[in-house]
Amino acid sequence: MRLGELEPDGAAAVVQARLGRPAQDALEAAVVLEAWAGLPADAALRLGRRVRLPADGAAGVRRWRPGDGEGRQGVLAEGVALLIAIIAVAAWAGPLGDALGGDVLEHALKVALPTTLALQWALRSRYLSRRAGLACLAEDRLALVALAVAVLAGLAAIPRFGPVAAMLVAVWVGGTVLARRGWGLWYGGLLIVEAVGLELGLPALPSLLVLAAVTVVADVVAIATASGVALAPPGRVSRALAAGLIGGLLGVLLIGDPSLGWGVHGAFPALALVPSVVGSFWGGYHLWTLHESIPRGLLGVELARASASMPRGPATSIVLGALARLLGATVVLSLLVGLTARWTSGTAAASLFVAFACAGLVCLFVSLLESLGYVRWALLCAGAALALELLVAQLAGSAMAPGTALIAAGTVGTLLAIAPLVGLLRTPGRVLATALWIQ
Amino acid sequence: MRPRVLMTTEGTYPYAVGGVSSWCHVVVGGLPDVAWSILPIHAGGRRPAPLFPLPANARFAGCVELWCERMPPRRPAPAARRRQPRPTLPAELARTLIGWRGDLGALVDALSWCRANPDALRPTFRSLAAWERFVAALLEIVAAREREAGPAPPLDAVDAATLYQQLYWVARTAAVPTPPCDVLHVTCAGWAAIPALVHQRRHGTPLLLTEHGVYVREAYLAAARGGDDAGARFLATRLARGLTLAAYAAADVIAPVTEANAAWEVGLGADPAKICVIHNGIPAPLSWDPPPGQAKVVSIGRIDPLKDIQTLLEVADEVGRRVPDARFEHWGPPTRGQEAYARACERLHARLGLGDRFRFMGPTSTPEQVLRDADLVLLTSISEGMPMAVLEAMAQGRAVVATGVGGVPEVLRGCGLVVPVGDVGALATAVATLLRDRAYAARLGRRAFDRVCGRYTQALCLARYRALIGELAGGAPAAAQAAA
Numbered sequence: 001m002r003l004g005e006l007e008p009d010g011a012a013a014v015v016q017a018r019l020g021r022p023a024q025d026a027l028e029a030a031v032v033l034e035a036w037a038g039l040p041a042d043a044a045l046r047l048g049r050r051v052r053l054p055a056d057g058a059a060g061v062r063r064w065r066p067g068d069g070e071g072r073q074g075v076l077a078e079g080v081a082l083l084i085a086i087i088a089v090a091a092w093a094g095p096l097g098d099a100l101g102g103d104v105l106e107h108a109l110k111v112a113l114p115t116t117l118a119l120q121w122a123l124r125s126r127y128l129s130r131r132a133g134l135a136c137l138a139e140d141r142l143a144l145v146a147l148a149v150a151v152l153a154g155l156a157a158i159p160r161f162g163p164v165a166a167m168l169v170a171v172w173v174g175g176t177v178l179a180r181r182g183w184g185l186w187y188g189g190l191l192i193v194e195a196v197g198l199e200l201g202l203p204a205l206p207s208l209l210v211l212a213a214v215t216v217v218a219d220v221v222a223i224a225t226a227s228g229v230a231l232a233p234p235g236r237v238s239r240a241l242a243a244g245l246i247g248g249l250l251g252v253l254l255i256g257d258p259s260l261g262w263g264v265h266g267a268f269p270a271l272a273l274v275p276s277v278v279g280s281f282w283g284g285y286h287l288w289t290l291h292e293s294i295p296r297g298l299l300g301v302e303l304a305r306a307s308a309s310m311p312r313g314p315a316t317s318i319v320l321g322a323l324a325r326l327l328g329a330t331v332v333l334s335l336l337v338g339l340t341a342r343w344t345s346g347t348a349a350a351s352l353f354v355a356f357a358c359a360g361l362v363c364l365f366v367s368l369l370e371s372l373g374y375v376r377w378a379l380l381c382a383g384a385a386l387a388l389e390l391l392v393a394q395l396a397g398s399a400m401a402p403g404t405a406l407i408a409a410g411t412v413g414t415l416l417a418i419a420p421l422v423g424l425l426r427t428p429g430r431v432l433a434t435a436l437w438i439q
Numbered sequence: 440m441r442p443r444v445l446m447t448t449e450g451t452y453p454y455a456v457g458g459v460s461s462w463c464h465v466v467v468g469g470l471p472d473v474a475w476s477i478l479p480i481h482a483g484g485r486r487p488a489p490l491f492p493l494p495a496n497a498r499f500a501g502c503v504e505l506w507c508e509r510m511p512p513r514r515p516a517p518a519a520r521r522r523q524p525r526p527t528l529p530a531e532l533a534r535t536l537i538g539w540r541g542d543l544g545a546l547v548d549a550l551s552w553c554r555a556n557p558d559a560l561r562p563t564f565r566s567l568a569a570w571e572r573f574v575a576a577l578l579e580i581v582a583a584r585e586r587e588a589g590p591a592p593p594l595d596a597v598d599a600a601t602l603y604q605q606l607y608w609v610a611r612t613a614a615v616p617t618p619p620c621d622v623l624h625v626t627c628a629g630w631a632a633i634p635a636l637v638h639q640r641r642h643g644t645p646l647l648l649t650e651h652g653v654y655v656r657e658a659y660l661a662a663a664r665g666g667d668d669a670g671a672r673f674l675a676t677r678l679a680r681g682l683t684l685a686a687y688a689a690a691d692v693i694a695p696v697t698e699a700n701a702a703w704e705v706g707l708g709a710d711p712a713k714i715c716v717i718h719n720g721i722p723a724p725l726s727w728d729p730p731p732g733q734a735k736v737v738s739i740g741r742i743d744p745l746k747d748i749q750t751l752l753e754v755a756d757e758v759g760r761r762v763p764d765a766r767f768e769h770w771g772p773p774t775r776g777q778e779a780y781a782r783a784c785e786r787l788h789a790r791l792g793l794g795d796r797f798r799f800m801g802p803t804s805t806p807e808q809v810l811r812d813a814d815l816v817l818l819t820s821i822s823e824g825m826p827m828a829v830l831e832a833m834a835q836g837r838a839v840v841a842t843g844v845g846g847v848p849e850v851l852r853g854c855g856l857v858v859p860v861g862d863v864g865a866l867a868t869a870v871a872t873l874l875r876d877r878a879y880a881a882r883l884g885r886r887a888f889d890r891v892c893g894r895y896t897q898a899l900c901l902a903r904y905r906a907l908i909g910e911l912a913g914g915a916p917a918a919a920q921a922a923a
Contacts, residue, residue, distance in 0.1 A: 019663055024673060025539075026587035027680065030706070031659040035821050038843065038859050041699060045706035053589035236508045298596040303581065306596035307567075307574045373565070427567075429574075433600035434565045438607050439508055 006037070008050040015051060022054045029053075079281050081184030083274065085175060088191035090271045092198055099204035100164060107161040112168035114251025115155065119173045121247025125370075126240035128180045134226035136234040137177075141223065164205070167212040174215035181222035190214060239439075242375045249382035250363055253413075256389045257355065257405040272352045275333030276326075276360035283326030283364050290318050290371070294432050306429040315428040319368065319421070326364055330357045355403025358410020365417035372435040377420055385413025442912035443474045445500060445620040445638070449631040453491035454481050455775065456802060457741055458827040459651050460491060462696075462719055463626060468494040469901040473908060476500035476618050480630050482776065500618045503634070505608050511557040512614065524559045525552060526568035530576035532606040536681030537674065538580050539588040543688045546681070547640045550613035554637045557614035564607045573603055592669035602674045613637050621912040622647055625686060628654040629679060632686035639689055645911040648690040649717070651824035652845065653703040655683040657745060660822050664744050684708060692907060696825040697846025715907065718846075719825045720900030727836040727888045729881050730814040734765045734874050737813035739806055739828040740820070742773040742781045742799075747819045747842075750861055752787050754819065755797040757867035762874045767797040767817075770809055810835040815873050815880060820844055821860050829855075830895050833887035838880040840869040850895070854886035 006014065015023045015032045023029035030048030033039045039047065097105045127133040127140075137144065155166035171191075178187040194211045198204060297314025298306075310316070334353035362385055369378035389409030396404060424431055446452075452463035467475050475497035481487060482505050493499070528549060535546035553560060563569050577599055581591040612633040623635040623646040632648070639646050658679030662672040687693065687709040694717045695701045701714050736758070740746045748769065755767040773781035788797060803809050806828075810816060816832035818841035825846040832839050839855035841847045848857045856873070858865040873880040 023589070024592075024669075024676065025589040027655070027707075028659050028663065028676065031656050032663065034656075035660060035844065036860055041702035042706055045703070049587055056590050233507065236510065238510070239508065295597050295600070298600070301596040303574065303578055303594040303596065303599055306599045307571045429596045429600060430567055430570050432596070433573075433603040434567070434570050437600060437604040438561065438564050 011047050012051045023051060081179050081188040082281055084188030085191055086274050086277055088195045091195040095198035096204050104161045108164035110255040111165040113255050114248045115169050116172040117251035118244040118248030120176050122240045122244030125243035126235040134223055138223045167208045170212040171215050174219045177219045178222055183222060243370060246370055246378050246382050249386050253386045253389055253409055254359055256386060257403060258393055259400060259402045271337055273356055275330045275337055276356035278333055279326040279330035280360040280363055282329050283322040286325050287322040291436055293318050294428050298428055309426045310428055311426050313428040315425040315431045319425055326360055330360060349402050351401040352403045355406035358407050362410045362413035365414055369417055373439045381413045381417040384416055385409040388412050441472055441474045442908055443620040444622045444624050444908060445476045445617055446624045447478045447631040447635055448626045449480045449629055453489040454479055454487045456490055461827050464491045465897055466904055467497050470905055471496045478634060501615060503612050503615050511560050511611055513558055524563035524566055526566055527572055528563050529569050529573035529603055529606050532609055533573055533576045537677045539585040541681055543685050546685055547636050550637050551640045553610040553613040560610050560614060574599055592673050594670045598670040598674060620644060622908050628683040628686035632682060636685060636689050645691040646689055647911055648686055648693045650695045650700050652822050653700050655679045656703055657822050697849055699845045700824055717903045718895055719827060719830060720895050720897040721830045721834050723892060723896045724834040727885055732877055735813050736767045736815045736817050736870060737809055738817045739770045741771045742784060743777050744780055745820060745822045747821050748784045749787055750819045750863055752791060753863045754866045755793055756791045757863055758870045759796050761871040765874055768800050770800045770803045772802045806831055810837055813837055823847055833891040836884040836888040838873050838883035854883050854890050
């Protein structure tokens with residue numbers, strides 16, 4: 001029998017043999033008959049229309065195919081580096097304060113912290129959270145060098161405390177790039193060496209300058225030697241600017257409460273930051289899996305339920321998991337830091353730990369909003385929280401317990417951020433379709 | 440005044456190498472009396488760098504980068520004129536593109552709204568109401584029973600979200616502004632047609648569609664071989680079908696590169712009166728040189744499932760047993776996005792132990808020299824229009840062994856060996872026969888050379904496009920007949 005004389009049943013058998021399954025529709029049957037059975041197109045189309053199709057759609061087995069985004073490699077090392085960074089900075093506070101004057105250090109920290117957070121958020125948004133982010137960063141090196149020089153020169157031009165703030169920004173932002181490169185532990189080692197040097201009586205400003213210079217050089221090497229090519233373009237500039245603004249607002253939130261007394265009380269309050277920073281890091285890392293966990297959780301959920309409410313669905317689970325990690329780590333570590341306060345010249349004031357926990361919460365939820373594309377709402381939350389903090393600090397003055405303004409701000413910011421998330425996360429299909437995949 | 444032509448491309452010119460890109464470059468550069476605007480559509484990813492320099496008579500009319508993070512274009516408009524989101528839009532696009540019997544008029548209406556309201560697209564697609572209506576529409580589509588369509592596979596929430604995202608990008612593509620022009624030249628019946636459909640609706644500009652491969656056919660082949668789940672396969676092929684049928688319906692002239700494609704187009708519902716076959720052409724060759732006699736077999740093409748490189752490797756293995764001194768070279772880079780396939784080919788190469796008997800040579804900028812150095816040219820594609828690689832091989836006077844796809848049998852009639860797709864034994868026999876019988880191979884090569892000189896020159900191809908564009912730009916209704 002020649003192929004041109006195929007009957008529909010024979011054609012169906014040919015299609016089944018080629019595809020390993022029945023044809024999906026008449027057109028697929030025709031394509032197979034033409035491509036693999038040698039029928040001319042018109043004959044294949046005619047015969048394809050007569051091939052008997054199955055009565056029910058093939059269910060098949062859904063397989064999860066992980067995305068091709070880079071996973072976060074070396075998360076533990078990144079976390080350890082972060083911890084070392086905070087403890088090292090806490091250890092610097094005394095010697096730097098003695099050498100520069102508590103007032104200078106406090107002002108430098110108050111400028112450096114928001115600037116650092118703004119730059120870190122912007123860098124993460126455009127480069128560091130992306131595939132081959134360092135390669136993208138390398139492609140934009142001229143613009144970035146110009147930006148870095150402008151920022152650092154601008155900071156350094158501020159009288160008295162400006163140069164110190166500029167050096168701190170270089171060290172901290174540079175550390176973010178080194179951590180992304182997988183050199184977080186080396187960076188942590190540098191900070192420890194600096195802390196030990198300061199304790200041994202090295203001159204504060206020159207040694208900080210050397211540290212900043214070494215960090216910048218290490219950044220250049222890290223970017224220049226990063227493997228891979230920029231397979232994907234970097235994030236959009238407007239989004240990075242908005243992220244930078246959010247980061248800056250959150251940074252100001254951290255230093256906006258005058259009762260925290262940055263830099264003037266030895267290790268206090270930098271050590272008190274450790275619990276909430278570690279908690280935020282752990283919670284944030286868990287939240288990082290949202291982009292994979294939601295589609296994985298929705299795999300096999302029938303179409304009729306695609307827009308259904310699932311209060312215990314994958315989106316809610318991930319966010320609650322992140323929240324539990326943040327709160328759990330913060331509470332346990334706060335107790336630990338509080339109990340060891342007498343040996344670390346730190347603080348045991350419970351309100352301070354609560355304040356930083358509130359700051360951690362607002363950061364977590366604001367960053368979630370930002371990552372889901374609700375940038376304006378995230379800005380509103382951060383802005384409203386900051387405005388409230390400044391208002392409370394103004395009204396309460398020195399009568400309030402340490403961190404009261406930050407507690408109020410963190411609480412309001414968190415509640416504002418949670419409001420749209422509650423409705424959104426309940427329907428994971430909607431989160432996936434309208435937020436995660438349409439930015 | 441020179442006619443102004445907007446050419447839309449998809450994944451090809453000027454950002455990727457391949458037959459379609461080469462053809463675009465020839466047509467754009469070969470018609471200097473036309474003012475070309477090029478609107479490429481590509482799948483995002485790496486920052487694009489043109490691989491073909493645009494000639495002086497061409498300029499970019501923007502670039503549609505699918506899946507990128509850029510926001511839709513903003514239009515300065517008074518607040519009063521700003522439109523509200525259209526929560527029915529995703530459902531409308533689903534019904535018209537994915538439904539078996541989509542209303543093409545409604546599709547173009549919806550796409551035209553996207554052009555008029557680019558600011559509203561993101562809020563529309565991010566709204567709960569749009570998502571819910573889309574899911575309801577998709578449920579209707581899945582439940583619909585059509586005899587030729589067969590039953591839809593069970594779809595899940597991830598399938599729905601995936602399609603929703605694709606339709607967002609259909610809308611974004613429709614929203615891209617197009618420059619004023621006298622003729623729209625669409626180079627494939629898929630995504631490249633979207634901006635043209637909107638432009639045509641708004642300005643009544645004639646639309647010329649050139650099909651190298653048959654878009655929907657290639658989408659089905661890719662889906663069949665891609666190993667996707669039934670749901671993903673269903674949606675991908677339905678979307679390709681919807682776009683193709685819309686392009687056929689809107690086109691004033693459909694210019695396939697081969698009669699084989701024309702048969703598909705008519706079979707898919709295109710009006711036969713619109714169809715005007717214009718063969719690809721290459722520069723007229725100067726002289727014929729006999730093959731070097733080194734038992735070298737060359738293939739040229741991207742490393743892509745449609746080129747069936749795995750069959751090529753198996754043929755090389757089989758030929759190696761029969762003609763031990765045979766050497767194979769494949770010239771061409773992996774298609775972007777098909778890197779996994781390229782790695783699979785390399786694994787097969789290693790498993791077959793081909794070693795230096797088969798070498799992947801990468802891209803070439805001198806295909807003529809590569810072909811001249813060959814004794815035989817091999818093509819194992821499972822889908823082609825009128826492959827430039829075959830025409831170039833013929834122009835160099837080399838015998839060709841090829842699979843009988845698209846316009847290949849028509850081109851190679853009497854001057855090459857045509858065998859069924861995927862038939863390793865037949866391909867190997869044909870190759871071994873010609874390597875052993877060098878006189879026969881040389882005779883076939885000479886005939887191929889003569890055939891190209893007579894029928895498939897660039898001058899002929901360009902003359903027909905010049906006439907067709909001139910007629911379309913002049914508004915003559917019988918453009919196809921004039922060009923024919």
